[in-house]
Amino acid sequence: MPLRLAIGPRDLAAGVVEMNAGSRRIPRRRNPVPLASLATSIRAFSTRSSARCFERAVALRASKTFVVDSYDEFKAKIESGGFFHMRWCASAACEAKVQGRDQGDDPLRPFDGKVDAGPCVVCGTATDSKRAVFARSY
Secondary structure, three states, rough: OOEEEEOOOHHHHHEEEEEEEEEEEEOOOOOOEEEHHHHHHHHHHHHHHHHHHHHHHHHHHHHHHHOOOOOOHHHHHHHHOOEEEEEOOOOOHHHHHHHHHEEEEOOOOOOOOOOOEOOOOOOOOOOOOOOOOEEEEE
C-alpha cells in the first residue's frame, strides 16, 4: 500500500507530518502525526494495510474456490476461472486430457486436507487420496 507523507513549513514548525494512504481509491483526510512518533505510525500503518490486503485476498480466493464432483461441471465452470478441488487418479492420461482440452494448469496436490475417496472425475477410476486443485493458468 503506498504511503504519502506531506511535510510543509507550517507542519515542520508544529512538529507534525501529514500521513495518508497514497492510493487514489482511499479518500484522503488530514492525518497529522507527531514527528517523534512517525516511525511507529508508519509501522502501524503498514501492518494494518498488509492485514487488510491479506484478508481481501483470502476472501477473494474463497469466493473463487469450488468443489467439483463431475468432469462436465469442471468444464462448465473453468471458463469463468477459479480453483477447482476434484478427485483425480493422478494418471498422466487424465492430466493431459484436462490440460489439453480445458487449458487447465498442472494440478496442485495440497499437503493439508482429508482423504476423500471416490471416483476420478475424468476417468472414473477409484481414488483414495486427497482432492487435487486444478486452475487455468493465464
